[in-house]
Amino acid sequence: MKTKLFFVLIFTTFQLLVNGQGRYYKAQMHCHTTNSDGGYSPVDLVNKYKDKGYEIMFITDHNFLTDSVYVPGVLCIPSEEITFKRHMNGFFLSKNIMPDENFTCQQAIDSVIAQGGLIQLNHYFPGPFTDDNWEVGAPEIISFQNGPHMLEIWNTGTETVQTHDDKSIWDAVLTAGKVVWGSATDDFHPSVSEALEFNKGWNMIWLDTLTKEAVYNALLNGKFYASTGVEITEYQVNDYGTYKSINISSSNANKIKFWGPGHQVLQEVNGSSASFILQSHSYVRIELINEGILGMSNTYAWTQPVFLNNPLHMADNKNDIPYIQLYPNPNYGMATIDIKSRQAGNLKLDILTLEGKFITNVANEYIDKNNYQFLFDISPMPSGFYLLKVEFNDVSKTLIFEKI
Incomplete structure (x- = not known):
């Protein structure tokens, strides 16, 4: 029998403006349980994060879909770390993805999108604790079609000493015109020390209401910021057509940098609040820093890029x-x-x-x-x-x- 479907056509505009009714929700988007190589059961892990103020959890076990964790007050979203030569997190999944030995990043992207999910490229940049096989450069990321939606710009598991901070690959991808958001995570197992790996990287997602669909739309549209400890208390983007004005404040930052195309610092302010006019560059993203002694205990927050011309395509601008x-x-x-x-x-x-x-x-x-x-x-x-x-x-x- 032919099923009658009803549809409505709605014109929308994409906005990066974060304001209006709602608040930020703390989310962990990379962690492991005893379903793979983690040290805690799923319920115990969620409760552990709940005690630190988390209200959204994506458990990302290796090639295992954790989809039935119920802890009051925490929204758990079915996810998986698709583990092959590279590692990629698939979020909002309904079926487990099992890669073979020849699996590729493009296959991971296609598999996640086929389920209506979102995908993140994990610990991709060179560093002292990054496996060479995990490294993915800007040209390859730019070549991917329809994704990834997010780059894991901070991974506590590979940032144990918290001194290696390189966002040049992210900026190279953005400069090329590919829209991809940045996230911060724990990648908690623990592997070395729980004190060094737990509650060190997270994302603050702006929501009107805590639902799976609302989280999905917020992540898809970049309505979140990544953090290792810096809090954003005010963030406003006003669009005046030919330029955009940006105002941002923090409760604990003491330096704010505005980064633009080519990994350039467009403006630097010593203080906890700053303003910027976006007019002469294709995009700007904001890094807020709480500077520690000799940089060894710095904490950060990173906004998503704000584009002079709002992009309509959220993944691969070259795809037909x-x-x-x-x-x-x-x-x-x-x-x-x-x-x-x-x-x-x-x-x-x-x-x-x-x-x-x-x-x-x-x-x-x-x-x-x-x-x-x-x-x-x-x-x-x-x-x-x-x-x-x-x-x-x-x-x-x-x-x-x-x-x-």
Whole structure:
């Protein structure tokens, strides 16, 4: 039987402005349990982080999907560290991803996006505690299609002495025009010393409400900052068309740096608050520092990049097909498809069985360079896995989703 789906077309604009109703929620996005090589059970680990003020947890065991942890007051989101030659975290997953010996970063990206998830490249830059196999340079990151969504710009597990701080690869990727957010994590096992590895790197996510969908959208759109101890108390970005004004304050920073294209320091301020006008550069990102003795005990916060011209495409600016996200996934009622198109063309969205048999059409129309959102009701469909086939001009791709 053909299922009737309902959809609504909504025009949206992407904003990096963090304001309005809501607050920051503390999140750990890289940690391990006894399901792989960690020292704590999932419940014990979540409770340990809860005691330090965490309200969002992504347990990322090696090639193991931890999806059933229930601790009151903490939102646990099913995740996995996809472990092959490189390591990449898949967030918002519904099925375990098992890489083979020839697995690649692009396959990891494709596998996570097919489930409607988000993906992060872990501990990728050279350092004293980084395995050579994990290193990924800017040219390779730029070449990836549709991701990653995030780079792990701080990994406590490979930053044990907390002196190696290199964001040049991130800036090289941003300078090339690829939009990718930066995160800070513990990568907690512990491996050496619990005191050195626990609660040392986290992300503060701005949310109106603590739900899985809200966290997904905030991470997708860069509405969070990474921290190793510095707190941002005020952050405002005002868009005046030809330029943007930025104001930022911290409760404990004593230096603020504004970084731009080519890994340049565009402005440096000694103090806990600063302002900046973004007009002559393609982007700026902000680093807030609490300087310790000889730099050995510095703590930081890093905002996401603010772009002079808001990017519509959140992953790979060179890809011909629009950037697609389907959420929530899995789902039982109203599903959302976000389309971010960098060019005009003919868009067709079809729902298929896993075997590729046509079920129904969601959209078949001409779209401009813009953001679009389609809503459709999957509640009449039987439980199981389905494909969303996306055709744009002469390019196509498929995403997998689950009806529960």
